[in-house]
Amino acid sequence: MTYSVNTRILQLDSQQLDAQLIAIASDVIRQGGLVAFPTETVYGLGANALDSEAIKRIYLAKDRPTSDPIIAHIMTIEQLEQLAVNIPDVAYQLAHTLMPGALTFVLKRASHIPDNIATGLDTVAVRMPNHPIAQALIRASGVPIAAPSANTFTRPSATTASHVLEDLNGRVDIILDGGATSIGLESTVVDLTQEPPVILRPGGITVEQLREIIPNVKMSPHYISTEANEAVSASPGQMIKHYSPNAEVLLFSGELDAVIGEMQQCASEFIAQGKRVGVLIADEDFPLFDKHVEVKTLGARDDLETISHNLFASLRILDGLNVDMILVRDFGRSGLGTAVWDRLLRAAEGKVITVG
Numbered sequence: 001m002t003y004s005v006n007t008r009i010l011q012l013d014s015q016q017l018d019a020q021l022i023a024i025a026s027d028v029i030r031q032g033g034l035v036a037f038p039t040e041t042v043y044g045l046g047a048n049a050l051d052s053e054a055i056k057r058i059y060l061a062k063d064r065p066t067s068d069p070i071i072a073h074i075m076t077i078e079q080l081e082q083l084a085v086n087i088p089d090v091a092y093q094l095a096h097t098l099m100p101g102a103l104t105f106v107l108k109r110a111s112h113i114p115d116n117i118a119t120g121l122d123t124v125a126v127r128m129p130n131h132p133i134a135q136a137l138i139r140a141s142g143v144p145i146a147a148p149s150a151n152t153f154t155r156p157s158a159t160t161a162s163h164v165l166e167d168l169n170g171r172v173d174i175i176l177d178g179g180a181t182s183i184g185l186e187s188t189v190v191d192l193t194q195e196p197p198v199i200l201r202p203g204g205i206t207v208e209q210l211r212e213i214i215p216n217v218k219m220s221p222h223y224i225s226t227e228a229n230e231a232v233s234a235s236p237g238q239m240i241k242h243y244s245p246n247a248e249v250l251l252f253s254g255e256l257d258a259v260i261g262e263m264q265q266c267a268s269e270f271i272a273q274g275k276r277v278g279v280l281i282a283d284e285d286f287p288l289f290d291k292h293v294e295v296k297t298l299g300a301r302d303d304l305e306t307i308s309h310n311l312f313a314s315l316r317i318l319d320g321l322n323v324d325m326i327l328v329r330d331f332g333r334s335g336l337g338t339a340v341w342d343r344l345l346r347a348a349e350g351k352v353i354t355v356g
């Protein structure tokens with residue numbers, strides 16, 4: 001069974017919102033339908049967070065396992081209290097400095113919030129997006145909006161409306177097209193029900209930014225693990241297979257020259273085996289690969305914002321070129337690099353080649 005509808009695409013200008021189009025979309029939310037909308041991180045697949053039937057439709061549309069809980073999106077800090085109970089002070093400290101933004105809190109769930117948003121856990125994830133279209137939709141709907149990333153399960157997250165259409169045509173009532181998202185990676189998920197708080201997923205707000213407010217915040221190591229462990233149940237969506245294009249992805253890590261050398265050699269070997277090879281590299285690496293590989297550059301070596309912005313879209317482009325293998329290099333682990341590494345590691349399903 002799936003959720004089957006005619007999908008309508010509504011074009012919106014983020015600088016000058018058309019209130020009529022927002023009203024059409026918010027009616028659909030209130031009636032229990034699905035609306036995909038841009039946030040500053042990635043596109044979300046939204047439904048009324050107070051309506052368990054509407055939430056069920058999200059799982060069906062995405063082919064998402066019902067063990068992977070969904071984030072509720074809000075407009076104001078006061079709305080936290082509509083969704084959660086026993087909210088610790090640190091939530092307000094974080095909210096006042098970093099919200100709206102690419103940050104999601106895990107809090108104790110209020111009893112009237114449907115179980116299936118959180119797959120039966122006693123918690124709820126909450127985020128306040130920093131995007132005019134997302135904010136206008138939440139405001140006009142008058143309810144918090146449950147929204148996972150608007151991709152089908154295991155595909156790279158959608159950063160444009162056409163990515164959403166590619167995955168969800170006929171499974172979402174309306175797609176609000178507000179252009180490409182700016183950050184391009186999902187929010188940072190931090191569990192505030194634990195003391196000290198634990199980062200369950202690195203994302204658009206960096207670990208360094210969180211440490212300024214919570215110096216002892218812990219980084220959950222489970223996303224580095226390649227096998228199921230107890231940390232996986234703390235954030236059930238964090239299984240290693242995720243963000244996967246159709247091609248097989250290999251991630252190369254180590255000292256840069258050695259990494260490039262190994263990628264060149266692997267590319268030649270795969271080509272000799274008759275395989276089509278794509279590489280994902282930095283702008284400066286471009287001259288180092290020959291014409292027999294499909295090259296996508298993500299941005300300048302040290303420009304992690306541009307690299308993040310381009311990452312998911314580039315994985316989709318290489319997939320569209322029908323490559324068999326995607327070879328990608330590590331972009332470091334500081335700042336946004338932590339989130340980039342996490343997504344690449346999971347796109348590669350844990351297959352890391354360490355060189356040097």
Ligand code: TXA
Nearest residue numbers: 041043044069070123124125148149186187235236237
């Ligand atoms: O930037 C984002 O966070 C985007 C935009 C649309 O807001 N949303 C997003 O949602 O990435 P999704 O469903 O693709 O990822 C949500 C993550 C999952 O890893 C899930 O396991 C975790 O948040 N999560 C949600 N609710 C949780 C809860 N109650 N406890 C622990 N983890 C939770």
Ligand code: MG
Nearest residue numbers: 148149150157
């Ligand atoms: Mg997702």
